[in-house]
Amino acid sequence: QQPVQSPxxxxxxxxxxxxxxxxxxxxxxxxxxxxxxxxxAPVFLMILLKGGEQKGHDKISASFNEKxxxxxxxxxxxxxxxxxxxxxxxxxxKGTASKLTFGTGTRLQxxx
Amino acid sequence: DVKVTQSxxxxxxxxxxxxxxxxVQDMDHENMFxxxxxxxxxxxLIYFSYDVKMKEKGDIPEGYSVSREKxxxxxxxxxxxxxxxxxxxxxxxxxxxxxxxxxxxxxxxxTVV
Numbered sequence: 001q002q003p004v005q006s007p008x009x010x011x012x013x014x015x016x017x018x019x020x021x022x023x024x025x026x027x028x029x030x031x032x033x034x035x036x037x038x039x040x041a042p043v044f045l046m047i048l049l050k051g052g053e054q055k056g057h058d059k060i061s062a063s064f065n066e067k068x069x070x071x072x073x074x075x076x077x078x079x080x081x082x083x084x085x086x087x088x089x090x091x092x093x094k095g096t097a098s099k100l101t102f103g104t105g106t107r108l109q110x111x112x
Numbered sequence: 113d114v115k116v117t118q119s120x121x122x123x124x125x126x127x128x129x130x131x132x133x134x135x136v137q138d139m140d141h142e143n144m145f146x147x148x149x150x151x152x153x154x155x156x157l158i159y160f161s162y163d164v165k166m167k168e169k170g171d172i173p174e175g176y177s178v179s180r181e182k183x184x185x186x187x188x189x190x191x192x193x194x195x196x197x198x199x200x201x202x203x204x205x206x207x208x209x210x211x212x213x214x215x216x217x218x219x220x221x222x223t224v225v
Contacts, residue, residue: 032214041218049211098206098210099157
């Protein structure tokens with residue numbers, strides 16, 4: 001099952017903050033975040049690991065609540081370049097295979 | 113730089129045709145994935161492969177099959193294309209180790225008429 005993201009879409013003015021949430025019905029051991037700009041491939045932002053370790057972006061932060069099976073992405077002082085669709089990804093082990101499932105997406109538009 | 117190349121950016125096919133979407137990676141990654149992207153539904157996993165000739169169904173495998181004869185190449189096959197398979201198809205790769213990022217191809221916009 002896909003993780004569910006909220007909100008589905010958000011419009012911000014430059015400099016405003018936003019929070020994007022990702023919720024899974026399954027236990028998580030890590031969460032990925034990706035951003036896809038219009039007409040481009042999704043690009044990796046960060047990985048959040050159990051225990052709070054975070055690898056990735058220096059201007060965007062995120063949290064991971066393992067017990068609630070949720071992650072949130074925090075975009076502060078947004079810039080025009082933040083516009084795009086954000087996806088959370090939840091890896092899962094299926095036997096020896098590493099499955100990667102993505103969420104429903106959040107479309108973010110930053111305006112002047 | 114990791115390169116994930118999908119054979120076509122745009123493709124138009126007729127209903128009932130057999131369609132092949134190809135994905136090639138140059139980073140020796142064990143895992144390869146096919147997703148379809150539709151508005152409001154995000155990225156949905158069709159199939160993935162963790163080794164040559166090894167495959168697993170994703171969340172929406174119906175109407176699709178895959179082939180991985182060589183490590184660098186992962187093909188998605190629509191046996192008999194239908195209009196409800198009109199979509200953006202994205203290929204991704206990922207190393208076999210845990211906690212590693214995925215790399216995506218540019219996508220193939222498939223229209224079935």
